[in-house]
Each structure stands twice: as C-alpha cells, then as structure tokens.
Amino acid sequence: MKEKIKKHHLIALCLLCLTGTLCWLTGVQFLSMRKTDTFYPSPGLSAQTKLSDYFPQLADSPGDTAVYCFRGEEEGGNLLILGGTHPNEPAGFITAVLLLENITVSRGKIFIIPQANLSGFTHDDPFEGNPQKFSLETPGGRRWFRFGSRLTNPTHQWPDPTLFTNAAGQALSGAEVRNLNRSYPGKEKGHLTEQIAFGIMELIKKEEIDLSLDLHEAAPEYPVVNAIVFHENSAELAAIASMELQMEDIDIRMEASPPSLRGLSHREWGDHTPSMAILLETANASHGRLKGKPSEALIVEGKDPNYVKASKLGMLFVPYSKDGIPIKERVARHLAAVNALVSGLRELNPDQAIDIGNFPPAQTVNEQGIGLYLHPPK
Amino acid sequence: MRKNIILVLALCFLLSPVAFAYKNAGENSPPFELPNLITSAGQSADVQMASVLAKRAGLNATLKKTATAEDLENIKTLTLVFGASLKGLGAAGIDVDQEKERVRELVSEAKKRDIPLLCLHLGGEARRGQLTDQLITEFLPFAQMAIIVKSGNHDGFFSKICEENNISLVEVEKTVDVLTPLKDAFK
Numbered sequence: 001m002k003e004k005i006k007k008h009h010l011i012a013l014c015l016l017c018l019t020g021t022l023c024w025l026t027g028v029q030f031l032s033m034r035k036t037d038t039f040y041p042s043p044g045l046s047a048q049t050k051l052s053d054y055f056p057q058l059a060d061s062p063g064d065t066a067v068y069c070f071r072g073e074e075e076g077g078n079l080l081i082l083g084g085t086h087p088n089e090p091a092g093f094i095t096a097v098l099l100l101e102n103i104t105v106s107r108g109k110i111f112i113i114p115q116a117n118l119s120g121f122t123h124d125d126p127f128e129g130n131p132q133k134f135s136l137e138t139p140g141g142r143r144w145f146r147f148g149s150r151l152t153n154p155t156h157q158w159p160d161p162t163l164f165t166n167a168a169g170q171a172l173s174g175a176e177v178r179n180l181n182r183s184y185p186g187k188e189k190g191h192l193t194e195q196i197a198f199g200i201m202e203l204i205k206k207e208e209i210d211l212s213l214d215l216h217e218a219a220p221e222y223p224v225v226n227a228i229v230f231h232e233n234s235a236e237l238a239a240i241a242s243m244e245l246q247m248e249d250i251d252i253r254m255e256a257s258p259p260s261l262r263g264l265s266h267r268e269w270g271d272h273t274p275s276m277a278i279l280l281e282t283a284n285a286s287h288g289r290l291k292g293k294p295s296e297a298l299i300v301e302g303k304d305p306n307y308v309k310a311s312k313l314g315m316l317f318v319p320y321s322k323d324g325i326p327i328k329e330r331v332a333r334h335l336a337a338v339n340a341l342v343s344g345l346r347e348l349n350p351d352q353a354i355d356i357g358n359f360p361p362a363q364t365v366n367e368q369g370i371g372l373y374l375h376p377p378k
Numbered sequence: 379m380r381k382n383i384i385l386v387l388a389l390c391f392l393l394s395p396v397a398f399a400y401k402n403a404g405e406n407s408p409p410f411e412l413p414n415l416i417t418s419a420g421q422s423a424d425v426q427m428a429s430v431l432a433k434r435a436g437l438n439a440t441l442k443k444t445a446t447a448e449d450l451e452n453i454k455t456l457t458l459v460f461g462a463s464l465k466g467l468g469a470a471g472i473d474v475d476q477e478k479e480r481v482r483e484l485v486s487e488a489k490k491r492d493i494p495l496l497c498l499h500l501g502g503e504a505r506r507g508q509l510t511d512q513l514i515t516e517f518l519p520f521a522q523m524a525i526i527v528k529s530g531n532h533d534g535f536f537s538k539i540c541e542e543n544n545i546s547l548v549e550v551e552k553t554v555d556v557l558t559p560l561k562d563a564f565k
Contacts, residue, residue, distance in 0.1 A: 182412045230423075239426040243554045253504070254423035 040375030044104030046071040055199035063196040065118040070268035076108025077352030080212040085116035087148025091330035092215030108354030115182040121148035140376020152178035157192040184268035196281030214265040214372040219288030231277040240344035282330040283318040332366035411454040417445035422461030424500040435561035447487035464507035497521040502529035519543040
C-alpha cells in the first residue's frame with residue numbers, strides 16, 4: 001500500500017515536469033513572436049521617429065510603431081507608405097521594408113511605416129495553423145520576418161465586444177474591433193487599434209501628406225485583388241497609374257472605394273484629410289480559404305494545388321498556375337504600382353513631384369528575387 | 379463660243395481633282411467635335427481612364443459618371459464608356475435598371491439633339507460579362523464610332539454589332555493605345 005502511494009507521487013511529479021516543460025516550450029514559442037524584426041534603413045534615411053510623436057498617447061504602448069522618414073533637399077510632394085496593416089499579408093510589409101532599406105529621396109518627403117499594426121505582429125491566428133515566421137534568402141544569409149495576425153493581439157486589447165460599432169455607426173462583427181483597416185479615422189480615447197488609426201491620421205494631417213498608400217494582400221478568390229482601390233479624390237491618379245502598369249504588362253483592376261464602406265483607409269483617409277488615398281492588393285494563396293497545408297513555402301513560393309484546381313474551375317479572380325504567385329512577384333507588383341503612382345502624381349501636380357533614387361526595380365525583383373535588395377542579416 | 383466651251387471643259391477637268399479632294403476630305407474628316415461629355419454605361423472605373431486619355435489627347439472633355447440629358451447642353455459629342463461594375467453602381471447609389479434607364483434617356487436626348495455618339499470599351503476581355511454585354515447590345519447601335527481594346531472583341535461581339543449598324547470600329551491592343559484613334563476622331 002505504501003509503495004503504491006510512492007508510485008503515484010512519482011507519476012504525478014513526472015507529469016508535472018512534463019506539463020511544465022510543455023508550458024515552457026510553448027511559452028517560449030508564444031513569446032518569440034514578441035521579438036522585434038530588425039530593419040536596416042538605407043543611408044538616405046533622414047529620421048526615424050515613432051507614431052507616438054504624432055499621437056503621444058501611444059507612447060510605450062504595443063501600438064507605437066516606427067516611422068521612417070526620407071526628406072529630399074528640394075520641396076516636392078509628401079508620400080506615406082503603409083505596410084503591415086495586416087501582418088498576415090507579407091507582400092505589403094516586405095515592400096515597405098525593401099523601400100526603407102534602399103531608397104534615397106532628393107525631392108519631396110517619404111514616410112514609411114512597415115508595421116502599421118505592430119501589435120498584430122506579436123501573435124498569430126491560432127486556428128489558421130500558420131507558421132510564425134518566414135524567411136528570405138539574401139546574398140549575405142537568410143533573413144527572418146514575423147508572420148502575424150490580421151488583428152491586434154488580444155492580450156493588448158481585450159475583450160472583443162459582441163458587435164463592433166465603427167466611427168460611422170456601422171455594426172461589424174466583434175473581432176473587427178482589432179482590425180486596423182476597419183478602425184479609421186480612429187478615436188483619441190478609443191481602443192488601442194482605434195488609437196493607432198488615430199495616430200496615422202494625425203501623421204497624415206501634420207506632415208501634409210499628398211498621397212497615402214496602404215499595401216495589402218488578398219485571397220485569389222476575392223474579387224478585389226491585383227487591384228488599385230481608390231478614393232474618389234485619387235481616381236485620376238489611379239487611372240494614370242493603371243495605364244502605366246498596363247504598359248509594363250501588369251494587369252491591374254481599378255476599384256472605386258464605395259462611400260458606404262466605412263472605417264477603411266482608402267475611404268477615411270480621403271474623407272478626413274486632403275490626402276489622396278489608395279489601397280493596393282496582390283493575390284496571396286496563403287491568405288485564402290481554399291489553401292491546403294499552411295507553410296512557410298506557401299507564403300514565400302505561393303504554390304498550392306487547390307488553387308490550381310480552383311483556377312481551372314474559374315473560381316479565381318487572378319490567373320493561377322502550378323507555378324503559383326510567389327512573394328517576389330507580389331512585392332514586384334506593389335513596387336511597380338508605387339512607382340506608377342509616384343510618377344502619376346508628378347504628371348497630375350508637378351509641384352508634388354517626388355524624386356526617388358535606388359528604387360528597387362520591379363522587374364529585377366520579380367526575376368531575381370527580393371533578397372537582392374534586402375540588407376543581409378547581421 | 380466653241381473656244382469658251384473648251385475653256386469651261388478644260389477648267390472643269392483641271393478643277394475636278396480639287397473638287398474630289400474636297401469631297402474626300404469631307405468623308406475622311408474626324409466625325410466628332412468638342413466639347414465632349416464622357417459618361418459611363420455601367421459605372422466601372424474605366425470611365426476614369428477615358429477621361430485621362432481625353433486629357434492626354436488635349437480634348438476639351440467633361441467627365442460625369444452619371445450624366446443626364448440636362449448635361450448635354452452645349453455638348454457636341456457624347457462619349458459612352460462601357461463597363462459594368464456592381465461595386466461602381468453601388469458607389470453611385472444606383473441599381474442596374476436605374477443605370478440602364480439613365481443611359482437610355484441620355485442617348486435618346488443626344489439623338490434628338492443630333493449629338494454624335496462615340497463608344498469606348500477599355501477593359502478588354504476582363505470587362506465583358508452579362509451586364510456589360512447587355513449595355514453594349516442596347517446602346518452601341520446608336521454610335522458613329524467605337525474604339526475598343528482588342529481582347530474585348532475576342533468573340534467578335536463588337537464586330538458583329540458594328541457591321542450590322544455600319545459603325546466604324548477601331549481596335550487597339552492596350553488601353554493606352556486608345557489615345558491616338560481618340561485624338562484622330564475629333565476635329
């Protein structure tokens with residue numbers, strides 16, 4: 001009898017140790033998402049600030065994110081480029097990183113926020129089974145980047161309401177309260193996500209941004225993909241850019257921002273500031289509902305046999321072959337669109353011209369990969 | 379007298395090429411005049427590209443996506459840009475039937491006022507579809523000329539309507555290539 005009790009204690013101790021080890025391992029893995037990504041700004045960087053410089057309430061909060069500013073010597077237009085509004089749409093984030101690590105500006109000003117919703121980079125969606133990170137090969141080694149969630153981390157903003165009523169009074173599902181691209185124009189005293197949105201609006205106003213770009217990705221089965229979504233104040237610019245892209249054999253559809261679709265960047269930036277507002281979408285299979293096993297390869301190479309089948313069945317809004325849509329192609333598309341929009345801005349308003357040096361060429365990125373233009377890891 | 383007749387005949391003979399030249403010039407002269415009103419048939423964003431093309435071509439054009447008969451005052455050409463978009467219709471706050479009715483009234487009023495109709499289809503194959511085809515079928519027959527992106531005519535849809543209605547059809551490879559024929563179409 002005595003022996004039996006001893007055995008129970010031993011088993012209990014073993015189980016406790018095993019549980020502790022599992023907790024420690026998963027905890028380490030969970031907390032690894034909080035380790036920040038390292039960027040290597042180009043020598044052309046004029047200043048690195050924080051979003052809290054525009055909205056001090058964000059200081060020391062998980063929503064305070066880096067703002068990279070490139071100021072030209074000559075007066076010109078002011079451009080804002082936002083990546084990482086949705087951290088599970090990596091082409092937007094990587095495009096912003098590629099730009100901040102390469103460009104110089106001789107005329108005008110460019111502000112780059114590569115991780116607009118920084119909190120969203122600190123966790124991933126538990127039921128999606130996505131990898132926490134993905135890597136890109138550079139000539140000097142492999143660089144790793146976080147693959148986060150579409151939404152703000154619930155440990156930073158909790159609980160979600162049953163219904164989220166946005167600033168326009170429209171009711172959305174509760175989780176959308178943590179979606180940055182449903183939270184514009186933001187609220188000074190709102191939830192964290194609304195405060196981030198408010199901070200971005202403050203930046204646009206204080207820096208007198210002429211053109212604001214929000215870089216995204218969407219599932220290939222989503223109708224608004226490979227698209228320029230434009231506020232009516234930037235319709236002409238979008239038309240000029242889409243024609244220029246067509247000349248480069250890049251098919252892009254123009255989609256007007258519906259006035260009733262509230263809370264989104266392409267609507268509220270244009271409605272609440274004088275800035276021209278545009279959102280860009282590329283097609284990412286890892287983002288879709290038809291995907292097979294989520295993996296790092298799916299994020300980077302963009303190959304998925306389910307999407308090949310869906311394409312054959314005519315269910316997609318973009319061409320999709322067995323070669324997939326790799327991240328280099330998606331980033332190249334964003335780069336080409338940014339370039340076309342900047343050139344269109346010059347055509348429309350010569351006073352708002354922006355001269356950019358060392359702009360990573362879209363065609364080279366598409367043919368030779370992103371790594372060529374990424375700083376090697378230290 | 380005989381001398382005079384010979385002189386007159388000689389003059390007629392000499393001047394006839396000039397007269398023919400004038401006649402041909404009349405036939406080949408661009409059919410459209412400015413100012414030009416550009417509007418959409420289907421509310422796709424392609425109408426915006428038409429406006430940019432007109433601007434680049436140096437044409438005095440007014441863009442009004444939901445133009446009505448009242449907007450035809452002092453207008454000498456009506457340009458209709460085909461392309462249906464449910465999002466675009468939603469953004470304009472109208473439904474398909476309202477859009478069809480608007481274009482119907484506009485084209486009818488243009489006809490009453492002898493304002494020629496120029497039709498554009500800029501979206502290629504991607505901007506075809508049941509609703510766009512309905513609009514093309516109903517309104518293209520009233521046009522004097524159509525300029526389209528070639529891939530939109532992959533099934534000969536535009537060719538058939540233009541042949542049946544004696545409409546001049548110009549096909550180009552890309553949207554940006556519309557610029558030259560558009561410029562040439564105006565006096």
